[in-house]
Amino acid sequence: MYAFDIERPTRLTDAVKLLSDATDSQPLGGGQTLIPALKARLAAPERLVCLSAVDEIKGICTADDGALCIGGGTCHADVAAGAGAYPALASLAANIGDPAVRNRGTIGGSLANNDPSSCYPAAVLGSGATVVTTNRKIAADDFFEGMFTTSLEEGEIITEVRFPVPEKANYQKFEQPASRFALVGVFVAKYADGVRVAVTGASEDGVFRWSEAEAALSSDFSAGAVEGLSLSGDGMISDMHGSGDYRAHLVGVLTRRAVAAAG
Template sequence: MYAFEIDRPATLADALKALGAEEAQALGGGQTLIPALKARLASPARLVALSGVAEIKGIRTGENGALCIGGGTCHADVAAGAGAYPALAALAARIGDPAVRNRGTIGGSLANNDPSACYPAAVLGSGAVVVTTNRQIAADDFFEGMFTTTLEDSEIITEVRFPVPEVASYQKFEQPASRFALVGVFVAKYAGGVRVAVTGASEEGVFRWSEAEAALSGDFSPGAIEGLRLSGAGMISDLHGSGDYRAHLVAVMTRRAVAAAR
């Protein structure tokens, strides 16, 4: 790692002030950023650790029963505390391993927008709202492609508000070494229709599979999307699987998610 200064503010106001410094970067749980720093893929002059900011941690019930999760809440706490949205709690319980889940945060995961991360699928699949220190961003506007979001440099995710669906499920085909999603599909059925979000597959990062959404909104059963498939063009192709393989997996995992939704 290159040398840097580290701040550990106790309040959001102090964190924003610290982030105003030249070449400062926010540090969530560090489960992605610290390995990146070790590999010298990032070289900030100053890190602002958010782990001491209590006001962005915790889970509450918001307007219309929305499940609101503080940006600094770790995966283990979401797994234990998001009982009102079982599919989301189950997703959090399968990220990384237990020690990683005790550090990694939902805000950190979303800000990083790894194309194979789990949380972006839940946020996009639920039509959640990402609340920052500046504004509220709809999930459909938040993700801008691999490792890219609409967040600005000194903007911190304070909360993510999830409307709770009638039924939902996240099905992850795990890459066994990294435990990231080779393909992960989040399906959520709301009164107004079905949302299907796919992670791990596209070179553009998380995306909605609109054909499957339309079919499932009419008939919420695995049979409704039998035969429906995506093209392998634009899908990630690497040593773990070709684009065509990933496209095939998306259809399989979507059917499994519909069958498992509760």
């Protein structure tokens, strides 16, 4: 790692102030991705602004409209334990990384990083959630802008994510056996006004919605409804773990499994 300064504010306003001054600063969530990136010298900020002491962006609650609100600084283990109102989301959080990683990594950090193989983007896009930041509210459909890219601006911090709770939902992750990241992951959520299907791990553009499957499932929520649908391998990630065609095939398989498991 290159040398940097580290600040550990306890108030959100102080964190925002630090991130907006002249020093080249980067926010540090749980660090489970950023610290390995710093070690590999893939990131080299002059200063890190550590968010782990900002208690006001941690915790889980239910809003008046029934949405499940999760603070951006909430770690995966706390979501796994505390998001019982949205079981598919709690289960997704319970299967990220390993227990020690889940005690540090945060939902806000994961979303801001938007790793093309991470789990949370699928839940956020698949639920049509709202990402609340220090500046504004961003609809999930406007938040993800491709691999490791989001609509967040410099110094903008994710304070909360609001998930409308679906009637039924399920997340299926096909793990890359060494890293445990999603080789492909599919999140299916059925709402009164339709079904959303979000896919992570597959596309070179990061998480995306599979609109054909959404249309088919909205009229018939059964695994059979998506039986004949398939995606092209073009634009899918192709690497030593699997070809683009293989990933495209997995999307179909996992979507059917998710629908079946959602019941």
